[in-house]
Amino acid sequence: MSRQDYEVVIGLEVHAELSTKTKIFCSCPTKFGAAPNTQTCPICMGMPGTLPVLNEKVVEYAVKAGLATNCEISENSKNDRKNYFYPDLPKAYQISQYDKPLCEHGYIEIDTQDGNKKKIRILRIHIEEDAGKLNHDEFGGGTLVDLNRAGVPLIEIVSEPDLSSTEEVDKYLKKLKSILEYIEVSDCKMQEGSFRADVNVSVKKKTDTKLGTRTEMKNMNSFRSITRAIEYEIERQIDILEDGGKIEQESLRWDEVSGKTFSMRDKEDAQDYRYFPDPDLVAIKLSKEYIQNIKDSLPELPESRHNRYINEYKMSEKDAGIIVSSKYLSNLFEEASEICKNHKAVSNWIISDISRILNEKEMEPNEIPFTSKHLADLVTLIDKGTISSSIAKKVLTEMFENPREPEEIIKEKGWIQISDEGAIKEVVQKVLMDNPQSVADFKAGKDRALGFLVGQAMKATKGKANPQMLNKMFVEEINK
Numbered sequence: 001m002s003r004q005d006y007e008v009v010i011g012l013e014v015h016a017e018l019s020t021k022t023k024i025f026c027s028c029p030t031k032f033g034a035a036p037n038t039q040t041c042p043i044c045m046g047m048p049g050t051l052p053v054l055n056e057k058v059v060e061y062a063v064k065a066g067l068a069t070n071c072e073i074s075e076n077s078k079n080d081r082k083n084y085f086y087p088d089l090p091k092a093y094q095i096s097q098y099d100k101p102l103c104e105h106g107y108i109e110i111d112t113q114d115g116n117k118k119k120i121r122i123l124r125i126h127i128e129e130d131a132g133k134l135n136h137d138e139f140g141g142g143t144l145v146d147l148n149r150a151g152v153p154l155i156e157i158v159s160e161p162d163l164s165s166t167e168e169v170d171k172y173l174k175k176l177k178s179i180l181e182y183i184e185v186s187d188c189k190m191q192e193g194s195f196r197a198d199v200n201v202s203v204k205k206k207t208d209t210k211l212g213t214r215t216e217m218k219n220m221n222s223f224r225s226i227t228r229a230i231e232y233e234i235e236r237q238i239d240i241l242e243d244g245g246k247i248e249q250e251s252l253r254w255d256e257v258s259g260k261t262f263s264m265r266d267k268e269d270a271q272d273y274r275y276f277p278d279p280d281l282v283a284i285k286l287s288k289e290y291i292q293n294i295k296d297s298l299p300e301l302p303e304s305r306h307n308r309y310i311n312e313y314k315m316s317e318k319d320a321g322i323i324v325s326s327k328y329l330s331n332l333f334e335e336a337s338e339i340c341k342n343h344k345a346v347s348n349w350i351i352s353d354i355s356r357i358l359n360e361k362e363m364e365p366n367e368i369p370f371t372s373k374h375l376a377d378l379v380t381l382i383d384k385g386t387i388s389s390s391i392a393k394k395v396l397t398e399m400f401e402n403p404r405e406p407e408e409i410i411k412e413k414g415w416i417q418i419s420d421e422g423a424i425k426e427v428v429q430k431v432l433m434d435n436p437q438s439v440a441d442f443k444a445g446k447d448r449a450l451g452f453l454v455g456q457a458m459k460a461t462k463g464k465a466n467p468q469m470l471n472k473m474f475v476e477e478i479n480k
């Protein structure tokens with residue numbers, strides 16, 4: 001049998017850190033990157049005798065996420081203790097939600113390769129606290145614990161096993177991430193771990209009705225690793241089944257360097273977490289008005305912006321998709337277009353050069369260092385003829401390196417377009433003299449010769465000559 005005879009079944013548990021100012025059960029700040037253990041207090045350090053108080057914003061943000069992903073919101077919910085010991089969790093239990101999560105039975109729609117829509121069902125979204133961080137490598141031989149992250153609020157978004165390929169996983173995760181960014185409940189910075197996924201993978205023969213045994217890969221925080229790890233795991237499972245073997249239900253660790261998964265010694269799935277309602281916290285009761293108010297306050301979601309761009313700006317489905325994939329890019333587009341009144345040029349810059357540079361630098365859109373005003377000014381400088389579009393590309397690169405006003409950059413670098421008639425004429429006459437063959441070709445009706453001459457003039461002026469003026473003057477001079 002071959003891979004074609006198997007069906008892949010994937011489910012995802014996504015953890016997103018909520019961007020509240022303070023932690024879920026105490027008033028410690030949640031800012032990323034502070035010195036170890038400087039954002040802690042007796043509550044998040046798990047000292048005996050301390051009492052947690054639920055941060056109301058956490059509930060609000062989770063309800064927002066639930067409503068934006070078509071979930072039903074529970075009016076009655078509660079917190080439970082999930083008991084397990086790990087050195088980064090000093091209480092020896094995590095406060096989470098067990099049988100009464102805040103949100104249930106939602107879905108997200110993704111576009112499939114054949115041009116259809118597919119609903120990926122969301123089983124539940126619940127709130128919980130994050131654990132601390134263990135630093136294994138910084139100090140030879142020892143491990144140190146940093147509890148700054150302990151008590152940072154999380155939502156866990158659990159999908160049904162509705163995904164059947166890496167492409168679908170990629171689309172689902174990107175859509176989910178963009179929704180959370182749009183409703184501003186999480187910054188979703190994957191490199192900082194604020195958006196990470198546990199991936200469950202199983203395979204079964206197409207003729208089988210029963211699901212296969214699944215393996216789980218935990219805490220994946222890059223799209224590329226997720227795709228590679230799933231591909232590897234599918235092949236590994238099929239190979240085992242083809243050899244007549246059995247898949248073990250286990251937690252695996254993906255190793256980016258070797259491109260393989262490894263079995264982890266502790267099989268957390270097999271543990272009994274001994275859930276019980278946290279006696280230190282009151283039940284969560286939400287009124288219908290409370291839920292309705294949050295629903296009314298939701299901003300425009302990516303789906304709606306997508307449709308608006310296609311209808312209002314006549315953007316292609318694909319281009320609109322690229323821009324709305326990130327709220328940051330979408331805002332950049334709207335704000336810059338508003339300033340320079342040239343939405344076509346702004347969208348072209350975002351889709352082509354800006355996206356390319358982001359890719360090359362492996363940057364997220366929200367790390368773009370320049371403002372929408374800078375981008376708008378760049379477009380205006382081209383529209384006014386101050387710089388050519390080839391110079392503008394160099395200005396954009398500079399805006400990424402050392403962001404400042406585009407006007408300042410071109411002055412400083414001496415990149416202002418030469419639009420002075422006398423100066424252009426001088427260049428044109430020199431190029432004509434140096435290239436008599438091209439002049440003859442053009443006269444003989446070979447239009448391409450003109451392009452060559454303009455190119456030579458551009459070269460001579462280091463791309464600074466006004467191309468429209470060059471074209472016009474070459475034709476004039478040759479026909480004299």
Ligand SMILES: [Zn+2]
Nearest residue numbers: 026028041044
């Ligand atoms: Zn604290």
